[in-house]
Amino acid sequence: MTVGERIRERRIELGLSQEELAKKLGYKHRTSINKIETGKQELTTKQVKAIADAMQTTPAYLMGWEEEEENYYIEEEAKSLAQFLKDNPDYRILFDASRKVKKEDLSKALKAVNIFIDD
Numbered sequence: 001m002t003v004g005e006r007i008r009e010r011r012i013e014l015g016l017s018q019e020e021l022a023k024k025l026g027y028k029h030r031t032s033i034n035k036i037e038t039g040k041q042e043l044t045t046k047q048v049k050a051i052a053d054a055m056q057t058t059p060a061y062l063m064g065w066e067e068e069e070e071n072y073y074i075e076e077e078a079k080s081l082a083q084f085l086k087d088n089p090d091y092r093i094l095f096d097a098s099r100k101v102k103k104e105d106l107s108k109a110l111k112a113v114n115i116f117i118d119d
C-alpha cells in the first residue's frame with residue numbers, strides 16, 4: 001500500500017471528505033489531497049507529519065513503517081478492551097467493532113452480552 005493509499009484509507013475511516021482534510025491542513029482546494037492520495041504529489045517530511053497529526057495517526061503509519069494493527073483504534077482503552085474481547089471466545093463476536101468505537105460503547109455491548117451469557 002502506498003502513502004497516498006494509507007492517507008485515503010485513514011481519511012475515510014475518520015469520515016472526512018477530501019475538502020474537509022484540505023481545510024484542516026490549510027490547503028485551498030481538495031485537489032491537493034486528491035494529488036497526494038493518487039501519488040501525483042510527493043510529500044515532504046513536514047507534510048507527512050502535518051497530515052499524520054490532522055488524521056490522528058503517526059508518520060510511521062502513513063509511511064508504512066509500522067503495522068496497521070498498532071493504530072487500529074483511536075483510543076488506547078478501546079484497543080485494550082477489544083483485545084480482551086478478541087481473546088475470549090464468548091465475546092469474540094464484538095471484536096468486529098468499528099475503529100472509531102469508544103470505550104463506553106464497547107463496555108455497553110459487553111454488558112449486554114453478559115446478560116445473555118449469564119443466563
